[in-house]
Amino acid sequence: DTAVSQTPKYLVTQMGNDKSIKCEQNLGHDTMYWYKQDSKKFLKIMFSYNNKELIINETVPNRFSPKSPDKAHLNLHINSLELGDSAVYFCASSQAYQNNEQFFGPGTRLTVL
């Protein structure tokens, strides 16, 4: 009965590689988000999609490309990984962008070596 799921849970890779993180929600929500939590525990929004349309893009390098094949999925693809990309990435969803409660996934810990 998982609400927001992410895969993989851990991802260890070398600098320069390309990797993807997948996110799925089974709540029937219209809006999905990606957040990044760095080593100092600051949690910042990266992207938001509403009905598969991008509505927030927070000055994230264009090496990061979100893709929403349908309303239930929002995947994050990262090209040419850098050391500074190491962080925990959280996916979230909400009923609509205007709604107040966001449901977060368990996170993906990305380590770039």
Next chain:
Amino acid sequence: DAKTTQPNSMESNEEEPVHLPCNHSTISGTDYIHWYRQLPSQGPEYVIHGLTSNVNNRMASLAIAEDRKSSTLILHRATLRDAAVYYCILRRGNEKLTFGTGTRLTIIP
């Protein structure tokens, strides 16, 4: 963005009430007050939100000052599972959630 100020950390004894304060002196009339918490190694979890009136739900209560410049999240009976970082966030309309540093709550058995 209107800012919130929270203590870095707090401790409370198990099975006692916990009052987590939040100051937001620059709050505007359309800012909602949201609380999320993040348990260790988990994603954030919605707790409660309100605008002007006090709010109660199964997890907690939110007490909002009459001038709205401060609020208090109340956990009525803390358990070990309530140990987490608690974030007080102001959100205006459709704006994004902006997380601060929060209050790290430690529960003492």
